[in-house]
Amino acid sequence: MSHKKVYLERSPAKINLFLKVLEKRTDNFHNLETLFQALELSDHLSFEISYEKGQSENLEFSLDLRSNKAEIENLADDNLISKAIELYFTELPQKIINKIKSIDFKIFVDKQIPLQAGLAGGSANAAATLRVLNKFFNDEFNFSFKDAKTLQLALALGSDVPFCLVSLKQKRVYAEARGEKFKNKKFEFDFDTYQNLVLVKPDFGIATADAFKELSKLNSISKEKDGFYNSFEKVVYEMAPELLRIHEQLTLHDADHVMLSGSGSTMLGFFENANIANNACEALSKFFGAKYFIKQTQFLS
Numbered sequence: 001m002s003h004k005k006v007y008l009e010r011s012p013a014k015i016n017l018f019l020k021v022l023e024k025r026t027d028n029f030h031n032l033e034t035l036f037q038a039l040e041l042s043d044h045l046s047f048e049i050s051y052e053k054g055q056s057e058n059l060e061f062s063l064d065l066r067s068n069k070a071e072i073e074n075l076a077d078d079n080l081i082s083k084a085i086e087l088y089f090t091e092l093p094q095k096i097i098n099k100i101k102s103i104d105f106k107i108f109v110d111k112q113i114p115l116q117a118g119l120a121g122g123s124a125n126a127a128a129t130l131r132v133l134n135k136f137f138n139d140e141f142n143f144s145f146k147d148a149k150t151l152q153l154a155l156a157l158g159s160d161v162p163f164c165l166v167s168l169k170q171k172r173v174y175a176e177a178r179g180e181k182f183k184n185k186k187f188e189f190d191f192d193t194y195q196n197l198v199l200v201k202p203d204f205g206i207a208t209a210d211a212f213k214e215l216s217k218l219n220s221i222s223k224e225k226d227g228f229y230n231s232f233e234k235v236v237y238e239m240a241p242e243l244l245r246i247h248e249q250l251t252l253h254d255a256d257h258v259m260l261s262g263s264g265s266t267m268l269g270f271f272e273n274a275n276i277a278n279n280a281c282e283a284l285s286k287f288f289g290a291k292y293f294i295k296q297t298q299f300l301s
Helices: 070-078 080-091 121-141 147-157 161-166 208-215 233-239 242-252 274-288
Strands: 002-024 030-053 060-067 100-110 172-176 181-183 196-201 257-260 267-271 293-298
Touching: 002 121, 002 161, 030 121, 030 293, 060 070, 060 080, 070 080, 080 100, 080 121, 080 147, 121 147, 121 161, 147 161, 161 172, 161 181, 196 242, 196 274, 208 233, 233 242, 233 257, 242 257, 242 267, 242 274, 267 274, 274 293
Parallel strands: 060 100
Antiparallel strands: 002 030, 030 100, 030 172, 172 181, 196 267, 196 293, 257 267
């Protein structure tokens, strides 16, 4: 007898209000100090999970991944959603797997977060997938991974995934290590004053690995300032001078603060006034044209 469950899951974008890249670790990752912030801008994922109970020597498994964006479908098994499912099943206890004869995933990604943008769209999708898998196995088999174990799975998928895993509840988190160690830390700077954003992503992306490679060539990292800060800005602006033109335009259109998002290529304009942000978004859309992703959004509330 076949069973079916359907889940809808929101997958918010994230930015780093403060991002300090520290020394390289023995595992080839870098230590970070960062303040994550979730945004209203989100992807929306639908999961249709059909399964048949019963034992078999080999679990029959299928995955059909669709999206409104061809780039997502073209990623095939390189998509972090697929990797999250594979990792989850690798870690599932055998006693749970033995209860399933076959399982079929039909997933649709309503993709609103651009790729290679420094907004953690892929990481957010992976985190959403982990959340749904825990819900499904809890609903159907009275099993789910503990929070610590799920966080471990998230980190194995990427440094941004642990925050994305909790971003619907903990909308802002200070983190250290690779980004998975959440700690309490107060910042004197009032970030919430500037929670109206205009995002401008040019018609190219920045590979995170390339940004880290260039950053590692620096003898020292510039001293962080109070408030918005990103260690990547110096090297990424040299990699992609067009970002300085975007920076200039956001400033000309009255952004109170302008910063690179993550390792890029999205530029963030922070505004105290929502109407000014709206006017800037409209003006920049006309200035840069349809090839650029330009979006007004806010901190996730």
